[in-house]
Amino acid sequence: MKNLLSNIKIVVPEKIYIKDPETSDLGKRIIEYSIKLIDEVGFDHFTFKKLGVEIKSNESSIYRYFESKHKLLLYLSSWYWAWIEYQLAFETHNITDLKEKLEKAIEIVTRSVSEDSNYTHINEVTLHRIIVNENSKSFLTKEVDQENKDGYFIVYKRVISRLNDIILEINPNYEYSLSLASTITEGALHQHFLKDHFKTLTNCNDQRTPTTFFTKLILDTLQK
Template identity: 45%
Template sequence: MATLLKLHMNENLYLKDPQDTDLGRKIVSCSIQLIDELGLEAFTFKKLSLEIDSTEASIYRYFENKHKLLVYLITWYWTWLEYRIEFETNNIQNDLERLERALQLITEKKCYDNSFPDVDETALQRIVINESDKTYLTKQVDMDNKIGLFRGYKSLCNGIAAMVKAINPDYPYAHSLISTCLQAAHQQVFFAEHLPSLTDYSCELEEVYPRNYSFIRHLVINAIQK
């Protein structure tokens, strides 16, 4: 039987923790499917309420608006990714191998994780690729940052930057490099599908993710080698 886990999320991301109730988990699960299908612009709480056979008011008890819901979903993804990196690199002693495994995990095509049965990680990765920039390209970004809404993303970046520092303590741009790579890991997949002249990847999905890892690894290792 699968062990069900709960990720620790900043309480400012929600009004009521959706991980604690059946309705909350259903809101998260169905919102991932709808945003993946419709896009954020066409997604509404009214459409979500019909999908979960409940009321808009019940959704507003969990999330203030759809922007906050999106930030929650994207932050859940970063937090889950950090958990996977910590779990899968914990017993790797070689610093370079640890970094390479982390880069593999951020660039690979995501599959269903049965430890979190209410989340479709494959669909959520597509949302991150298509919608994640919208979480911080807003007028309220400084306020959102002040109350810690981007803590999951920053924690993930800090963890991988620490791996870079373990290999080359003198490299002065560890955080800049890793935040750029986290962005590129998803942006290049978007480009391959929609704006192919901006990337060197084929739009064939079987090729995109391995090529993405190869590119990100090349970028990082060549930058930090002494």
Template identity: 60%
Template sequence: MQTILSNIKIQVNNKIYVKDPETSALGKKIINQSILLIDEIGFDNFTFKKLGERIGSNESSLYRYFENKHKLLVYLSSWYWSWIEYRLVFGTSNIDNNFEKLKKAITIVTEKIVDDENTEHINENVLNKIIIAEFTKTLHTKEVDDENKEGFFLIYKRVINRIINIINEINPEYPFAKSLVSTIVEGSLHQHFLRDHLKTITDCNEIINPSDFYIDVALKVLKK
């Protein structure tokens, strides 16, 4: 699978950026260093001025790629979910048993992420930490409806719908497949956050991970 993924270009809606950062060395540097800087100081404290100083480039050059830092965060999120989608497609393609396919799919979208060496300019492990901490900021805005119409969250929704389809194959009569899957995907981010920062209000720890919890929930619900 790694060989296949290394030959695939991650797709992101071209309305999110001004210039595709994947098309230049500076663009890739912006993506690489923005991930590291956001992880270090948090998105609220992140600015294009600070990023420009970090990469030794004029702040104005960053605006040639993104209109603002919100669009940059949406780009990083879209890239992440597109990468997850490719892993989801290839990771479940040869599994015939639908329950096993569901378990694999849940694991892929909820597990702790390690860096993929096939993408040299993006550290997926660090990007995952940003998604855990900051992803809701791409959605919880006044512009969410307009951005949704522009297709900004299409890849994220596509990941969820792929898992919904697996549940429908298992039990087409189950009435809450959409709510279940969206809860699993976004809830796992919250459980990772709690495990790292508020340990006393989650059962997830060094031994029990969010994948274990959500697989247990899904299988118990669907086997009733």
């Protein structure tokens, strides 16, 4: 698995950035330190000026890669979902038992994240924390419909589509497969958030994880 992923470039929609940050050391530093800074101060208080101080570069140099911090958040979100998509593709590819395949897919989308040594400038654990806390800010905007038309959310939508296909393999007659797939994807982020910040609003904890919850919820739903 790791050997396969080490040869794969995570692909983010080109319209999100002005210059691909993966093509230069400065670009990779922008991504690395933006993850650290957003995690530290939150997206609302994150600015390119603060990021410039962290990477010891002019603020203007960051604008050569991204036209706004919103586009940078879209980049981080797209990178994360592309990374999840590759795991879905590889870890479920050779599973022939449909129930086992669905359980693995749910696990991948809902589990706590481990750091992936294949991408040294991206801390996936920290990025996952940002996605849990900030992902909705990438699409809860007035521009969401146009950005959707422009393909900014294509990777995120592919993850849900993959889950949808696996659900339909289990139960081809289930009428709400897309709703169920998107509920798994978004609901997992929400349960992780509640587990970390509103413990009295969820049964999930370190022992009873979001993965456990969604696996039981989905299997019980599809078996009815």
